[in-house]
Amino acid sequence: MTLLTELKPTLPSPWYYDPDHYVRELRAIWYRDWVCVGRLEEVPLAGDYRVVAVGEQRLIVTRNGVGQVKVFHNTCRHRGSTLCTAEEGHFPNGRIICPYHTWTYSLDGELLATPSRVETDDFRARDFSLYAVHSDNWGGFLFVNLSSAPAESLIDFLGVEAKELESWPLADMVSVHQEHAELKCNWKVFWENYSECYHCPRLHPELCKVVPAYKKGLLSHADDPEWQACDDDGRPRVAAGKKTWTLDGQSSLPLIEGLSDAERDIGMNFASFTACLFVVGHPDYVRSVRLVPTGPESVTLVIDWLLLPGVAESHGSEIEPMLELGRLVVEQDGRACELNQQGLRSSRHESGVLVPQEYGLWEFHEWLRGKLADDRSA
Ligand code: FES
Numbered sequence: 001m002t003l004l005t006e007l008k009p010t011l012p013s014p015w016y017y018d019p020d021h022y023v024r025e026l027r028a029i030w031y032r033d034w035v036c037v038g039r040l041e042e043v044p045l046a047g048d049y050r051v052v053a054v055g056e057q058r059l060i061v062t063r064n065g066v067g068q069v070k071v072f073h074n075t076c077r078h079r080g081s082t083l084c085t086a087e088e089g090h091f092p093n094g095r096i097i098c099p100y101h102t103w104t105y106s107l108d109g110e111l112l113a114t115p116s117r118v119e120t121d122d123f124r125a126r127d128f129s130l131y132a133v134h135s136d137n138w139g140g141f142l143f144v145n146l147s148s149a150p151a152e153s154l155i156d157f158l159g160v161e162a163k164e165l166e167s168w169p170l171a172d173m174v175s176v177h178q179e180h181a182e183l184k185c186n187w188k189v190f191w192e193n194y195s196e197c198y199h200c201p202r203l204h205p206e207l208c209k210v211v212p213a214y215k216k217g218l219l220s221h222a223d224d225p226e227w228q229a230c231d232d233d234g235r236p237r238v239a240a241g242k243k244t245w246t247l248d249g250q251s252s253l254p255l256i257e258g259l260s261d262a263e264r265d266i267g268m269n270f271a272s273f274t275a276c277l278f279v280v281g282h283p284d285y286v287r288s289v290r291l292v293p294t295g296p297e298s299v300t301l302v303i304d305w306l307l308l309p310g311v312a313e314s315h316g317s318e319i320e321p322m323l324e325l326g327r328l329v330v331e332q333d334g335r336a337c338e339l340n341q342q343g344l345r346s347s348r349h350e351s352g353v354l355v356p357q358e359y360g361l362w363e364f365h366e367w368l369r370g371k372l373a374d375d376r377s378a
């Protein structure tokens with residue numbers, strides 16, 4: 001990624017609030033790509049379940065008797081009733097029972113019983129299994145794909161970004177703290193904000209003390225016209241004497257084993273999976289931010305802080321500093337995103353302009369236009 005050499009327009013403003021365009025994006029992206037829906041440890045035992053949202057679709061995530069994760073559309077094969085009305089719970093006796101006429105399914109989605117139905121010769125239970133959804137996981141992050149035949153495997157979708165966090169034992173780690181932020185903005189507004197640091201000097205004074213490159217509004221030292229080629233690749237890093245993302249850059253949590261000296265010294269390694277998830281590996285913890293679009297002008301962020309098992313228990317209140325900076329940055333970004341959304345509603349603002357260091361937005365917009373074009377030609 002390099003600085004833009006000419007001014008580029010932003011996306012048309014109605015793309016951030018028009019309900020029809022929102023549905024086009026759901027179809028072209030969220031219902032076609034792999035989408036992260038949470039962590040595996042959120043359904044630890046056979047029969048545990050959670051209901052998750054992908055766009056306007058509701059899905060049941062559960063585990064069968066041999067511990068495999070299973071994902072189904074939350075709809076009954078009889079006449080389409082919602083099956084699970086709670087956000088999470090446990091299916092007693094491993095049975096998923098419809099609240100309307102009691103059709104009963106196994107944890108593998110097979111139709112097992114249809115109580116009180118008058119028998120006919122043409123009814124075959126095997127024709128009415130729950131609608132299964134493709135799922136796979138990476139480092140304990142559960143992804144689903146709503147298309148009937150995903151165009152690529154999860155690992156291909158994750159691509160080189162996944163390698164950024166290869167050294168972190170993500171699959172062994174567990175979320176020890178989760179927060180939700182419901183923002184009144186289109187999902188793209190948040191992803192755009194994440195894709196640039198032009199806003200950092202003004203919005204994130206605390207973060208800029210920890211990461212000096214951000215004080216210049218740069219995502220990378222390599223973007224700095226005054227930057228002299230040096231022995232690293234220009235990645236931003238925590239300031240000298242600081243170790244991680246906390247307000248003072250210090251931490252009393254144990255260092256994660258297996259990281260290289262460079263990975264530890266840099267203090268922050270990002271892996272971005274446009275546009276449902278980004279994960280940041282720090283020397284002592286991992287933080288993930290998941291996007292859940294909830295409407296044309298709303299998105300929920302789910303933020304998880306991950307540690308190795310037992311660390312949170314043995315360190316008690318020492319985990320609090322780990323939460324503070326990330327929480328503050330999300331609040332600051334969230335406020336800016338909501339102001340951005342409100343302003344996009346102006347009848348005079350048909351489109352804006354990108355400055356050179358907003359190349360991440362341009363790449364995102366090109367990606368988005370490609371997805372919409374693919375969908376139109378499909
Ligand atoms: S709609 Fe589910 S049993 Fe009738």
Ligand SMILES: [Fe+2]
Nearest residue numbers: 193203204333
């Ligand atoms: Fe920010």
